[in-house]
Amino acid sequence: MASSSSSSPFLMHPVADENTKEIQHLSFYNLKNNKPYNLKLPPCLKNTQFQCIGSSKGWLAFLNQTLKNPFLFNPSSQALIHLPQNHHQITKLILSQDPSLRPHTYAAVAIQTPLISGKLSFSRNRDATWHDLSNPSETYYDAVCCDATNTLFALAPRLQVESWNLNDDSPTKTTVIRASFPRSLCLAKEAFPRDLYSSQLYLALASGGGIVTAVRYVGDYVRYDGEAVCEGDTLTDYMAAPLVCPYRTMGFRVLRADVSGGDWGDVEGLGDYAMFVGGNETAVGLRKNAIYFTDDYWERIDEDYSYGGHDFGVFCMKDSRFEHVLHLEMDKINPPPFWITLPSST
Structure with a gap:
């Protein structure tokens, strides 16, 4: 099987205070040597309760549990990008491209679950709100993005795979795999x-x-x-x-x-x-x-x-x-x- 990545991911473990639930630091476990590497948080994230809602393209996505504001954090550069406030629970957040390399074209894509369905929405650089994707299916189980083409692929019911070109001003859905079970x-x-x-x-x-x-x-x-x-x-x-x-x-x-x-x-x-x-x-x-x-x-x-x-x-x-x-x-x-x-x- 060919690989979409030439490297092996780390296991990131947020370490929180047992009483306040505030995250104190992040531990990264290297699977090659089973050793943890601790990363101190920048001052702006200390004394804050937040939960991880995704990781993509070398970035972590967090949700401020008090303000309900999602944001991106790059452990390597310690860069921080604030995203628009969300109105539904985000169960997974991914990036179409690496914001470090493509700051003007990347989009943050959220799978949100109001009630029992999973909908898709996206926000481009400096957007003030989230945008729903056109012609959505009733729900989505997972999504992945191709960095090279800025294309979003999403898994819909009955194993259908749908895609959107996020370079377009108004991305239009295309069904790329329509197969029965x-x-x-x-x-x-x-x-x-x-x-x-x-x-x-x-x-x-x-x-x-x-x-x-x-x-x-x-x-x-x-x-x-x-x-x-x-x-x-x-x-x-x-x-x-x-x-x-x-x-x-x-x-x-x-x-x-x-x-x-x-x-x-x-x-x-x-x-x-x-x-x-x-x-x-x-x-x-x-x-x-x-x-x-x-x-x-x-x-x-x-x-x-x-x-x-x-x-x-x-x-x-x-x-x-x-x-x-x-x-x-x-x-x-x-x-x-x-x-x-x-x-x-x-």
Whole structure:
């Protein structure tokens, strides 16, 4: 599989004060040597409560929890870019281009979730407001941007992929992949039935005109022995409280299609590359045949200390085996970590 990035992302972990919830510094874990690098925050960000809502093109996206203002922060240059105030919850924010290299043409793209749908909006440099994209679908699961062409690709229901050229004054939607569900996903529904599992979808670009979708299957209630059970099965006659059965990622399926069109096909392996999924813009980097994932089950991550914020790990494509990421998933991490590709991570 060709890579959309020649480097391996860092795992960024915001370290917050347990009492005030204010972030004190950022720790970046290099997966090559498993060492953390701590970054002090600039004075303007100290004594502020904010949460990470994305990472893209070497930048982190944060939301000031008091003012509800999103902003971009570059860990390498410590540059700060303020974005328009948002009126809906942003679940992921990505960049069409690197603002450091293309300050006049980049756009910030937000996936927002009013109620149960996920809509797309964008804001260009120095805009005072967010703009809705034209001809939107009913919802979107994920989005990714091509830096070279300033093109946005978004994953809509039934695995349709739509695109917008963000160089245009009024970007118009084009459907680049219109395919029915592959048979492999129909079979996966049997292995991961909806009454026991939730699914999350991620979109990534690969060189050569390819586009990749990863489907993540999360057991909503998973026993200590690894079996997904119904919520009612967590109740017992001999204990006052229900059994602790946190949600847990139980499997992945990866599909690929050409942007020029065609059907989705199964990807059996990623070769010398890996996917990095979570709250970040989905990345492809130089790691061996695996999917690195962080917890982004936003609907339940704050449900209970025993249930949310633990779902981190590595899924090995060769044998469907799970491994730890720096043993971080042993305890709840709050705020949750994000993947980010830094210039120094080559």
